[in-house]
Amino acid sequence: MKTRSFTLIAGCILASGMSFAQKTNETSAAVEFKQKYQPALMTGKIDDAKTALLNAKKYIDLASEHPDTKGTSKTLYYKGEIYGAAAQVAMMTGDTNFVIKNFGPDAFEVSIAALKESYTKDKKFRPDIENSVNMQVGMLAPMAGKFYEEEKYAEAGAAFYYIYKITTAKNVTDTSNLFNAGLCFEKANMDKEAAEAYSELAEIGYHGGEGYALAAGAYTKIKDYDKAKEILAKGRAKLGNDKTILLEQVRLNMTLGDNVAAEKSLNDAIAADPKNKQLHYIIGTIYTDLGQNEKAEEALLKALEIDPNYLEAQYNLGAHYVTWATTLRDKANDLDPNDFNYDVMLSKSQDLYKKALGPLEKYIEKQPNDANVLLILFQINQNLGNTEKAQDYKARYDKAK
Template structure:
């Protein structure tokens, strides 16, 4: 009896071991099956049997998903190698636009899946080499397309090729020449924008820049091209949208902020011309008043930002001085047209005076770099005199007279 029990125990242990072994083998088989199904994809794709290619990938995806869910293979480098390339190829195939049911592989979460699996697969040198070889092959194909299309002056397709190479390098963690792919992409994109402008297809050019910036959201060059293009179409809203992207990409570009400040100043002056013909009872009076204030505010903000970057930047200083002088003059005229008993008269008059005084600092920055500018010297004489700074006013008058006599 004891012998029988002992043998039963051995059989039980053997059975458990066999079950465990078979379970592990089943999960390992999922990786092998995924690999087998995946290997049918490339030949089908080369022969343009897209339905067969799709079915092979989906079958491979079914097996690799099982492997990713099992404790014995979810951290396996080989499993993650296949998980990375299978998901990449599904994203690749979905990019053809042929299969609606593959659109889910176009979202950012798939990129995250691929990046994660690349990182895990790369922990073992064998699979790191396999990962690098696979993605370098895809990069080579994309670069070849980009270069060929660029030579043919098909710049939209050239952009697509180089941008694809950049994206592949990004998700696969291959940094070699990654920045060059970005540069080539942006050069191609700007050529495409110029081509569309020559065709007078400005809306398409705007749309192309927007799409390109989805891939390169911090491209200062593309954003500035967008600003200029939108302004040429009198689309200030779109111009500001591109400007905000450019400002984010280049927060220390004083020229960018100065130019945008000048643009807002010009738009504010135009809006004021329309506003000045209105009365308080005119339809849309308050809305136009708010628009004027908002535009002048944006102009001031951007010019001040340019001077924050470079306190001696002459162009921004001059335009900021002009803004304050113009505002002071307009408020002075407004006050002159008001009844002395108007409750707002004193406030408007005081605001005009403040604007004149605010013009002094930026204009003095400017005059340091253009010391013989008669017009600016005369303005400084007038604003200092109005502010009660007699000594300073007379100094600028003398300098204006001397500069004017040259």
């Protein structure tokens, strides 16, 4: 019995010693990180900082692998800090090989996941995580703003994205910096990165359908039309007839040359927001492209009913009347003058030229030096026999061109 008790006690001591050894790995990682890495970094001793960080990684990886310590909030906290520090070193020194070679290409993601798990597991390390995140944001936010002002949009986008991502470690969803990242990537012509940032915005539910529309627009730019359609379909499934999503769907359909699908999307959009002048204006231009002249006229008039000073609608309605009138006149001229339709078409053509004067004259009041419109007004008035007006517009055109 004594022998058996001794063996049992010895086993317990051994097991306790093994657990202690694993706890020592947590402590050793903490010592290497806080007492060696951080002071070296603060004093600019980059090589010493890298050495300490690699030692810290060795210990925290051992702690992360052992069943006794792999799930503790302490191990998770230090793993997040140590792997995140590797990404910070890379940003400071430009030495991405150091991170990829020693910590892997996903070091930053590993860091965020570990910190977030530690944060949600218990309250012990929350203040440390919050202080770490706030310190990094405080360092990076001015840098991101400076990059933006200097038009270094790729660098600004990376910094804004880092800020967004690191704040998720303390369960904060920073949509402003994620939007800024997407915007900067777009300005840097990094449309794939912009699309990915905007897609994250969409999943979060940024400003209703705006995230979905931005993401689809970015995917359209890189001609990934299937992905753009997929994003918009997700948005429609979640938000229904959101006007921002519908407008982007119209733009995508028009890019693909599918005006019929674009028209359907706009009709859905108008049903969702009947007082939106832009929707009526765009559907008017689509009907124009489809050759449905009466529907185009109706939609553009509706836009002007909502806003009588809507310049784009004034211009396009006038241009639509001119094109329509010219087409009828040309068709009439192809007929025998004795054909009944000859006079009907010419009469309708003249009526349309007269209709064009109204919106185009309102437009030119606001844009008095638009040479193209001045020329059109000269030609219409000359065609209608309004000689004095025609000469006035001709003189203004000669001056503006």
